[in-house]
Amino acid sequence: MSDLKRIRKEFTECKKDLETSGLDVSMPDESNLLHWKATIKGPVGTPYEGGIFRIDIQLPSDYPFVPPKMKYETRIWHPNISSESGAICLDILKNEWSPALTIRTALLSLQALMSAPEPDDPQDAVVASQYKKNTAEFSSTAKYWTETYASGSNEDDAIRKLVEMGFEVDVCKRALKQFGGDENKALDSLLAGLA
Amino acid sequence: MADDESEMLFDNSCDDASDAEEDDDDYSEFEQPSLAQAPRPFRCLRPDDLREMQAAAVKRVAETLCCEPSDATVLLRSFKWDAERVISSYFENPEGVLEKAGVCGSSNRAVIDAAAAQPYQCPICLEMVTAFSALGCGHRACTPCYSAYVGHKIDDEGTAAVRARCPLVKCRVQLTDALVNALATDAQRARYAVYLERAFVDDHPRLAWCPAPSCTHAILMVQPADGAPLTGAARVACACGEVFCFACLRDDHSPATCEQLRLWLIKCKDDSETYNWLQANTRACPACKTSVEKSGGCNHMTCRHASCGHEWCWVCAGPWKEHSGNFYTCNRFKETDDEEVKRKDLSKAALERYLHYYSRYINHHSSLMLEEKTRQAMEDKIAEMQALGSNWLDGQYLKEATESLIACRHALQYTYVYAFYLPADNHKELFQMAQRDLEMTTEDLSAEIEKPVEQIVRLTVLHHQQMSERRLANLFNAVEAHRVAEAQAALEAAHVPGALSRPQSQA
Ligand SMILES: [Zn+2]
Ligand SMILES: [Zn+2]
Ligand SMILES: [Zn+2]
Ligand SMILES: [Zn+2]
Numbered sequence: 232m233s234d235l236k237r238i239r240k241e242f243t244e245c246k247k248d249l250e251t252s253g254l255d256v257s258m259p260d261e262s263n264l265l266h267w268k269a270t271i272k273g274p275v276g277t278p279y280e281g282g283i284f285r286i287d288i289q290l291p292s293d294y295p296f297v298p299p300k301m302k303y304e305t306r307i308w309h310p311n312i313s314s315e316s317g318a319i320c321l322d323i324l325k326n327e328w329s330p331a332l333t334i335r336t337a338l339l340s341l342q343a344l345m346s347a348p349e350p351d352d353p354q355d356a357v358v359a360s361q362y363k364k365n366t367a368e369f370s371s372t373a374k375y376w377t378e379t380y381a382s383g384s385n386e387d388d389a390i391r392k393l394v395e396m397g398f399e400v401d402v403c404k405r406a407l408k409q410f411g412g413d414e415n416k417a418l419d420s421l422l423a424g425l426a
Numbered sequence: 427m428a429d430d431e432s433e434m435l436f437d438n439s440c441d442d443a444s445d446a447e448e449d450d451d452d453y454s455e456f457e458q459p460s461l462a463q464a465p466r467p468f469r470c471l472r473p474d475d476l477r478e479m480q481a482a483a484v485k486r487v488a489e490t491l492c493c494e495p496s497d498a499t500v501l502l503r504s505f506k507w508d509a510e511r512v513i514s515s516y517f518e519n520p521e522g523v524l525e526k527a528g529v530c531g532s533s534n535r536a537v538i539d540a541a542a543a544q545p546y547q548c549p550i551c552l553e554m555v556t557a558f559s560a561l562g563c564g565h566r567a568c569t570p571c572y573s574a575y576v577g578h579k580i581d582d583e584g585t586a587a588v589r590a591r592c593p594l595v596k597c598r599v600q601l602t603d604a605l606v607n608a609l610a611t612d613a614q615r616a617r618y619a620v621y622l623e624r625a626f627v628d629d630h631p632r633l634a635w636c637p638a639p640s641c642t643h644a645i646l647m648v649q650p651a652d653g654a655p656l657t658g659a660a661r662v663a664c665a666c667g668e669v670f671c672f673a674c675l676r677d678d679h680s681p682a683t684c685e686q687l688r689l690w691l692i693k694c695k696d697d698s699e700t701y702n703w704l705q706a707n708t709r710a711c712p713a714c715k716t717s718v719e720k721s722g723g724c725n726h727m728t729c730r731h732a733s734c735g736h737e738w739c740w741v742c743a744g745p746w747k748e749h750s751g752n753f754y755t756c757n758r759f760k761e762t763d764d765e766e767v768k769r770k771d772l773s774k775a776a777l778e779r780y781l782h783y784y785s786r787y788i789n790h791h792s793s794l795m796l797e798e799k800t801r802q803a804m805e806d807k808i809a810e811m812q813a814l815g816s817n818w819l820d821g822q823y824l825k826e827a828t829e830s831l832i833a834c835r836h837a838l839q840y841t842y843v844y845a846f847y848l849p850a851d852n853h854k855e856l857f858q859m860a861q862r863d864l865e866m867t868t869e870d871l872s873a874e875i876e877k878p879v880e881q882i883v884r885l886t887v888l889h890h891q892q893m894s895e896r897r898l899a900n901l902f903n904a905v906e907a908h909r910v911a912e913a914q915a916a917l918e919a920a921h922v923p924g925a926l927s928r929p930q931s932q933a
Contacts, residue, residue: 234551236551236553237550237551237552240552241552293578293582295550296574296575296578296582297578297582323595327596329593329594329595329596329597330549330550330571330575330593331549331550331567331593331594331595332595333552
């Protein structure tokens with residue numbers, strides 16, 4: 232049985248220093264304390280600067296004795312994060328998890344990982360080899376992905392983009408809502424609807 | 427290492443094809459007393475013996491290092507239960523050993539459910555509390571949280587609970603059995619004890635659980651006097667009757683090595699669909715095409731069809747007449763130099779080669795299955811003999827002969843795995859000769875004891891049995907001699923640079 236009291240406490244703690252941490256959290260369904268959404272600001276001085284990255288967080292029923300399940304919903308070009316699925320390779324989210332860690336500390340670790348990738352323990356082999364062999368190429372790809380996928384988290388912006396592609400405003404709004412604001416998934420579903 | 431003597435030996439026995447029975451001394455070259463044919467000594471331990479053995483090691487370390495028994499247990503676990511190595515390493519580098527194992531210095535004791543002077547925030551429930559438990563590292567958590575943590579490890583992580591650490595971030599101190607037992611529930615404590623025992627056997631390099639499904643025994647290999655490490659396959663027998671290889675826990679597979687067997691089993695699994703038919707226990711008589719069922723382990727088939735009576739070999743379907751004396755060549759796959767074959771599709775050749783070895787392997791394997799029936803049939807025969815007036819003791823030689831037969835078939839099965847991975851050289855020729863000889867006497871023995879009671883001749887059975895046992899020993903000696911020679915050659919090759927440098931330094 233998960234410790235709901237602790238989870239509520241963690242949520243409040245996370246909300247305290249939004250300005251300084253560059254993190255934000257929310258619960259899409261207030262009645263389900265085990266499902267969180269978070270955003271991380273891309274660290275300054277990295278190819279992710281200026282981007283807002285959405286993370287999906289599922290808390291297992293025996294949290295905090297087992298790690299939270301986290302994955303990137305925003306596509307990102309990073310050696311330790313799958314460019315396909317958003318799966319994260321980070322020791323504290325696996326065998327190095329400790330019940331004394333919190334969601335906040337885990338998110339801060341992700342932010343640190345974005346600043347300092349660990350290409351020797353890769354999740355995405357293609358990205359990792361590019362990172363090691365051609366840093367300049369890596370940086371420009373990561374930057375391009377940030378601009379393409381992580382800069383339009385503003386919903387109005389997303390709706391405008393989709394409308395520009397020729398879809399109805401109402402349809403765009405519904406699709407965005409269905410995919411929690413993920414414009415890429417919304418676009419995929421809109422395109423699938425055409426096919 | 428194409429030495430002339432082995433060449434000569436091979437030529438010799440090929441030439442005198444007539445007296446297969448008299449050539450027992452052909453392998454005398456291999457019967458050197460230095461060869462390690464004696465099985466490595468081992469003991470079968472019951473759960474109580476295991477607990478005793480574990481307790482003795484803990485006591486030895488705790489008393490020598492003046493530490494808590496639970497810390498001694500953690501130390502031993504990180505040194506694979508080698509108490510002497512724990513002690514010598516500790517005296518060399520105490521801090522290093524403690525840190526590597528995850529033990530705190532003896533000045534800091536674990537604390538169970540004490541009260542803190544000042545309230546603090548429990549790192550797990552995040553509440554302000556005073557009660558706490560902690561390991562020697564001093565990392566506190568409130569007792570309910572610590573208990574829940576320990577309970578989670580036992581309930582959800584299985585044997586890994588044995589290596590659980592302090593709940594604090596990146597602290598490498600190991601939970602001690604003393605702390606676990608103080609905080610866990612009764613049911614959890616019981617399960618934890620099972621995990622500790624399992625881990626003890628799993629971690630100890632000279633212990634292995636008996637693989638028999640309901641057996642609780644473990645096998646302990648006795649430490650060799652020279653302290654040499656255990657390597658390679660070793661046949662062991664549990665008190666429950668299970669015979670297995672200590673190194674890989676599979677069926678005893680000598681003369682094949684563990685690695686050969688592993689590769690072989692993968693290969694068989696991959697190819698099993700293609701060769702399923704080989705396991706069928708009926709085949710058409712080559713002469714009259716009547717379906718003949720294999721009734722015993724013997725490969726000497728006799729067609730039961732009224733007018734036929736054709737005698738043939740189950741393995742190659744050739745006439746049995748050609749299978750006596752040195753013409754018995756069923757065991758050998760000819761690695762031919764024929765240009766015709768060389769031009770053939772290589773994969774087809776590889777498949778044929780595999781099929782040759784596999785069909786012989788699986789044949790002995792299925793004969794072994796039937797041999798279980800033979801065991802029962804032998805009991806019946808002994809009873810029958812008693813009824814005919816001989817006393818019970820007189821019949822016992824048949825039982826011994828059956829056991830010899832089973833042992834020979836068992837080894838023969840794996841000789842095909844061994845031979846499959848041998849390069850075509852002198853040793854392979856010699857090995858296949860020994861294999862062929864063993865196969866012949868094994869079939870003779872099998873045929874003799876399968877006869878009706880009144881036709882069995884005791885002296886003949888004993889003769890075939892002795893021959894089989896001797897040839898089995900010859901075969902293992904040949905394998906061992908080759909292994910020793912190869913190891914020596916490797917050793918000498920490794921020493922060549924040293925040998926060259928000596929004259930240089932003198933100059
Ligand atoms: Zn607590
Ligand atoms: Zn600690
Ligand atoms: Zn057993
Ligand atoms: Zn083995």
